[in-house]
Amino acid sequence: MHARGQHVGLGAHLAVHGDDLPLGERGPEHVLVHHAHAVGRDVHDRGHRDADEHEQRRHAAQRRLERRAEPWPETRAHQHDGDDDAQDKHGEPHESLLRWRGAWPPPTLSSFGGRDRKLHQPPPTMPPRRRFRMAWLQVRDALRAPVGTEVTVKGWVRTRRDSKAEGGLSFINVHDGTCFDAVQVVATGALPNYASEVAKLTTHCAVECDGVVVETPKGGREIKASAVRVVGWVDDPDHYPIQPKPHSFEYLREQMHLRVRTNTFGAVARVRHTLSMAMHRFFDERGFFYVHTPIITASDCEGAGQMFRVSTLDWVARLSEPGRGGPTPGSEGRAAHFEQDFFGKEAHLTVSGQLNVETYCMALSRVYTFGPTFRAENSNTARHLAEFWMIEPEIAFADLKADAALAEDFIKYLIQTVLRERPDDMKFFDERIEKGLLTRLGEVVDKPFRHLPYTEAVKVLEGAIAKGQKFEYPVKWGTDLQSEHERYLTEQHFKQPVVLMNYPKQIKAFYMRENDPGTDGAPGPTVAAMDVLVPSVGEIIGGSQREERLDRLDTRIDEMGLPKKEYWWYRDLRRYGTTPHAGFGLGFERAMMFITGMQNVRDVIPFPRTPGQAEF
RNA sequence: UCCUCCAUAGCUCAAUGGUAGAGCGACCGGCUGUUAACCGGUAGGUUCUAGGUUCGAGUCCUAGUGGGGGAGCCA
Incomplete structure (x- = not known):
């Protein structure tokens, strides 16, 4: 059965975060390259060294390529199985494929390294941040980070739900497009901007959230916020075209610039x-x-x-010339006409390479x-x-x-x-x-x-x-x-x-x-x-x-x-x-x-x- | 290009030719470690456009525009 006419929207599938995401180990591969280099240099004479260095550079480059293509250890492990991945060929591969075997990723992979600092600087109207800077993690990494990790996530609000318990409590689902799920950020009334800003967040407001990764009462993973900074508000939320509800694909085609947010x-x-x-x-x-x-x-x-x-050629001008319908196919003027064109002959966009x-x-x-x-x-x-x-x-x-x-x-x-x-x-x-x-x-x-x-x-x-x-x-x-x-x-x-x-x-x-x-x-x-x-x-x-x-x-x-x-x-x-x-x-x-x-x-x-x- | 269906609130849709409605969303309040939440309330309309028929048109007719589905052509 296909799902023609089925409506799929923001609200449909939220916050399946955290369950059953055991942490993997970080692989030791990244140290091997340098080690090999050192050995090569010490042991061999010059003639051999050149050849060896060449070979080792080649290996190093190869490793870099592999790392780039497969950032996560668990995907690399699969990759080695290659085409004849036994798991894919024998019985019920999909359930196991669907399980995320989470690995703790190096923070640099998700924080753009040095540019982090610039992006982190708060606008002048905000209070300066104190203490230390937390690691900016993409949501997909935050969802797999160990309990207790201090993180910053940056993204957009999917939904906000409030509770009056504990002097004000808001659950904000934040997504940044790096994975299907959003991460749930929990903000309390203790935040200085809770009533003025946090409680007014609507769908697709842009936010930066600092906090610590904690376990939910139900065993999931979420971020207990120590700060929520609103980077960009949504004007007129009543008329924001992408609402937290099902939308038809036909409608979303008319909002093509916004539909990727669903x-x-x-x-x-x-x-x-x-x-x-x-x-x-x-x-x-x-x-x-x-x-x-x-x-x-x-x-x-x-x-x-x-x-x-x-x-x-200026076709519009030619077509509007009095007494002319512009160039017509097969007319004598045609060949002469295209000689004056950019390529000196008739040109088109490709229909096949x-x-x-x-x-x-x-x-x-x-x-x-x-x-x-x-x-x-x-x-x-x-x-x-x-x-x-x-x-x-x-x-x-x-x-x-x-x-x-x-x-x-x-x-x-x-x-x-x-x-x-x-x-x-x-x-x-x-x-x-x-x-x-x-x-x-x-x-x-x-x-x-x-x-x-x-x-x-x-x-x-x-x-x-x-x-x-x-x-x-x-x-x-x-x-x-x-x-x-x-x-x-x-x-x-x-x-x-x-x-x-x-x-x-x-x-x-x-x-x-x-x-x-x-x-x-x-x-x-x-x-x-x-x-x-x-x-x-x-x-x-x-x-x-x-x-x-x-x-x-x-x-x-x-x-x-x-x-x-x-x-x-x-x-x-x-x-x-x-x-x-x-x-x-x-x-x-x-x-x-x-x-x-x-x-x-x-x-x-x-x-x-x-x-x-x-x-x- | 051909056939066919559709166009009403931010969205999805009702309304026999006779007062413009609901659900969701938004906003306000209540409740709640919430998670497609729930309960109560409020606001929200040039019924796609232009003509026509009629005492009266969201509804019928004509044309246009936009969209869906199918076909042809193909990938």
Whole structure:
């Protein structure tokens, strides 16, 4: 069941702090590097020393990288299990993954080191702070700090609840976005600004709280405040758009600049970050190089849909010239017109980095690109954006099978990583956005994807029709499968991700490698294309083995009536040391939807661009 | 682009063509180591915009704007 229409707001899920967060130990790794250095210098002669120092610097750099990627000892421990993390493969991994094995983090990790001092200085109107300065901890660290630790937390108020007991008592939930939960700060009437300020705090006031970590009567963790400084008030709390109550996603889209302050969009933002990092790590660990392909493309040959024009010409002035409707496509003035433009030819925003990344693949072997992609199509659905992010790996000396295997490993790696590193947010998605999400993702990780030739898929669908399954559109070999067909395969027939391979040639792009006749017993010519389809989201990956044979590629370009001249550099790749190669494109936002259970693509990207919407 | 549904208080929604309502939120008070708190009270409205029908329009009609869902295209 999905949660369309379910309202998730600030008040929904607060203060599950502290329970069952045993403290871990700080690892000794940070001392090893220096020790190794010292030994190297003393023992070896100069010639060896250079080589050794080089080696040790390399190790040190490697360690630094590892530390940076994995700040917490407990996550590092998991990391060593890598892909074949036994815990993820055998029975009930999720409960254990969800438990926070808290570690006591070094305070510098969360306090920005030296800048701490500046940020701590109170505004002139406030009384000067006495005694000593407490460690500024992020909320996620404060929630795991040992009882008795003196801390400062800085963040925003989620809710405030008051009690008259003990001469005035306020419970302030403070969050700073570093984890799902807020920390509960307890302020008493003894604070000098209790009545004047603390008791008037409303949702999303910015505060700095000093205090000591204590155990609650119920065994949780909270901060007993010794000072609460209000940094920023909320004007007119009655009209503050994000109230501590459920809000619809539709409403929050109209408050795009504020919606990240809610539980749901905070969780989405953190998971999105974690997925980005996981993606880079996945490729880096496998020897891929990250290639920045261009955003602006002047080749008029992308052919993957409507494109956005990039121009420095004054189109508005031209369009308003009397007697002219501006430049019209195909008119004679057109070519002359673009010669005067910035790039000397017609330019657009990219619709795919694939053709560019292929050039790097033919020298670096394994590459990927990750960046924004633009489609000017007037599609208005829960799965389409005009600006979205796409990951496109390309591997040399590889066929379609290797491509599909890479895609499967990739998706599973992303899921495992996010379950391990964001258990709090994933638990929230499981409880409030899509019931059973964790079970579903666990099954995706555990089971091999179902591989199926397109030709077989058509037979499955025809079989289903014979058994009475109704489709709006007919199923016929040689036509693209409709949404309803894909949904039937992933949601009803196989109930898992499905990799469809070897599509009819006539419905696929020119660069896809033509298969030998009769592959899979297909009645017509096919190409080595594959789509990864997943339940509810649909197509999440589209990829193919590329046509590396120049003569075949030329034939395809001619058949499709494409301007061969424009492809001169792409064709060069086939003339000079061509190899079999393959790649795919994964829509990052669709992966987000699949992994979080969010139902609308506009809710998994910070500032969605859709037809008629670029307000924020 | 096509089909379809919707637009009323800060939010979510009621109101048969006949006096504009509730819950939540905000504010005030009561109670309480509270935690989607609870109890009582107060304030809060150009019913999306522009026309039209009618004695009378939140309600019916026309057009526009904005939004949701589905389809196509795709990732």
